[in-house]
Amino acid sequence: MLKRHLPFLFLAVPLILLAGEAGESHAARGVTIKGSDTMVILAQRWAETYMKENRGKIVQVTGGGSGTGIAALINGTTDICMSSRAMKPAEKTKLRDRFQTTGVEIPVAKDGLAVYVHASNPVKSIDLGQLRRIYLGEITNWKDVGGPDEPITLYSRENSSGTYVHFKDVILGGKDFSQRAQTLPGTAAVVNAVAKDPNGIGYGGAAYAKGVKDLALSFAAGKPAVLPTAATVADGSYPLTRHLFFYVRNKPAGDVKLFVDWVVSPAGQALATKVGYFPLN
C-alpha cells in the first residue's frame, strides 16, 4: 500500500518546497537582471530610480553581454534578461526545452547603432555596403571611402555581445568579421579605442558616443546619409535602428511585472531618453 503511494509522496515534496520559495518571494532576493552591456547603464539608472521611488524593492543589474543574459535566462539564474538583439530560434528552443516556454519579449527602448570614427577623421558618411566591405576586410584603406591614405583599424565586440550579433547579422549577413578586427570587451572600450586611434572605426550604442565622431549612414550608395538622432531613429530613416529588449520566461508577475510596467511607463521612457537612448513611442 505504502509502496503504491510513494511516487505521489515524493512528488508532493517539491510542491511543499515551492510553497516555501513562493513565501520567500522576490522581496528577499529582489529582481535580478542580466545581459546586454549596451543596456547596462540604462538598466542601472532604471533600477536606481525605481528603487528610490519604491522603498523596499530591490533590483540587481549585471552585464556580461546579451548572449550571457540569454544563457542565464535559459538556466534559470536571472529573472530578466536584457538583450540588444532578438533571441535566436535556437535559443528559444533551449528555453523551451528547460521551461516549456519560448519566453516573453518586451521591447523597452530603441537604440541607434552608431558607427564611430576618430574626431579628426574627415570621412563624414558611408553607405551600408561600404560598411560591410570594411568589416569583411575587403576595404582596408580610408582613401577607398573618401578619406586619407591610411589603413583602417577595425574595432569590434566579443561574440557574447548582442551588438556584435546584431551587426554581424544585419551588416555582414552572418559572415565572419575580418580577422584584422580587434575584439574589445565593451562598447565603452570600443569608444575609448577609437577616440585614441585616428585610423580607427568601431560600432556601438549611440548613447556611448563621447569623444568620437558618429558617421552618417545611408542604406545604399547615392541615398541620403543620416546621423543617429532621436528623430531619425524614431522614424526609421537611420539605417541601424534596433529595439532593446527585456526577456522573461513567463508572463511577468509579481515584482518583475511591477518593475517592467514602470520601465515602459512614461517615467521609465523619459529616463531612457535622458540616458541617451530613444523611447518606444
Place this chain on the structure above:
Amino acid sequence: MRIVLAALLLILAHPALAQDAPASAADSTAVADSVEAVPDLDLETGNDDTDVDVSGKVEGMDEQLQVLQGEVDKLRKVKFSGYLQARYEISEGDADTVRVTGSPATITPANVERFYLRRARFKLTYDHAPWSQLVLQIDAGSDRQVRMLDGYLALLEPRTPEPRHQLWIGQFNVPFGYEIERSSSLRELPERSRMENILFPGERDRGIKAQSTWASRVETVVSVINGGGIGSPEFPTTDPTRGKDVLGRVRGLFGTFDAAVSGYVGNATVPLTGPDIELDRTRFGLDAQAYYELPRLGGGTLRGEWWTGHNLNADSIAANVVRPSATNPVTLLRDGANPNSLATDFQGGYVMWVQNLGATFQAAARYDWYDANVDVEHDQYDRWNVAAHWFYQGLTRFTVSYEAPKTDRADGAGGWVDPHDNLWTFQFQHTF
C-alpha cells in the same frame, strides 16, 4: 598549449580590458595616461629617442596583437560541452532479474541496489559558421567503455544567420519522431520510452541527412542511413544490406503546438549460416507537443507519440532460430519455421506531462507502452514513470524517479504474473 598562452597574452596585453561600462572608461584612461607618462620618466634620463622607442614598441605590440587575435578567433570556433549523470538505483526486484535501464542494457548486477554512471558525455563542436559545423561526442557511461556517439559534419546554408538548410553526413541521432533527438541531459525522465529503446537502440546511425526549415513554420527532414543503428547487437558498425534505409519527417511548428509525421522504409537482416534472411523494416510515427503556462507555476507541456510498423521480433527470432552450440556450431532457421514470422507488426507510444514549478522545480509523468507483435497476447510492455527535479544554480539537477513497468510472465501454472521490477532512481546531473 601555444594557442592557450597566446590567448592569455592577448587578454593581459589588451589595452582596453574590462571596460563594460563608462565607469570603467576612467580606468582605461588611467592606463593610457600611464603609457603617455613614460616619455616623462625617460626624459629624466636624458634619452632623446624615447618617443621613437615607445612608438616602435607600440607598433610591435600591435603586430603581435594582430597575430594573437587570429589565434583567439580560431579558439572561439571550438566549443566544449557535456554532462555527467551519476545514479543510485533501488529495484524492487526480489531476485536478480532487474537489469540496468537504458539502451543497450549491458549490465546485469548481482543485487538490486547500485551506484553507477549512466552517462558521461563530452562533446566538441567546431563552429565554422556560416559554412559548416563539426560535432564529435563521446560517452564513457554505463557500459564502462569509451565510445563515439556523434560524429558528423554539417554543411550550413550560408545566406542567413540561422541556416534554413543543412546537410549532415556521419553518425547522428536518427531523425524519426520527437523523443530520439532530444538530449538525455534535457529529458524529464531518466530513460526514453520502451518502443524507442527497442526500435532504435543507441538512437544513432550512420548516413546522410538533409534538414530544411520553411517560413519558420515547417521543418522537413530526409535521411538515408545504414539501418541497423549503433546499438544493433549484430551489426553495430556495418551495414549487411546493400539497400539503405530511407526516412523522412515533416513537422509543423505553431508556437504553442507542434506536430509531426514520420516515415521509415528499409530492410533488416537475420544472419544465418548460409544465406541470411532479409525482411522489411517499416515505421510510421505521429507525435505532438502542446505547451501552456500556469500563473505563478510556469510552463508545462503535454506530449504524445505513437508508432506502428513492421520490425524484427526478438521473441520470434529466439523461438525460430537455432543458435550455435558446442555440438552444432551453426546458426540456422528451425525446421518448419516461416522466415517471415521473424518480423512482426508492432505498435507503441507514450503520453507525457511536464510541469515547471517555479524556476527551480519540475515534475513529470509518463505512460508508455510497446506491443512487439500486435497479433499475440501477453507480450505487451506498459510502464508508469513519474519524476521530480530540483535545479540548483542552473547547471545541476537532482532527480528522483519511480517507474513501474508491467509485463506478463508465465507463472508455470497456466497463469501470468507481473514480475517485481519497479525501480527508484536518484540521479545527480551536472552540465557544462
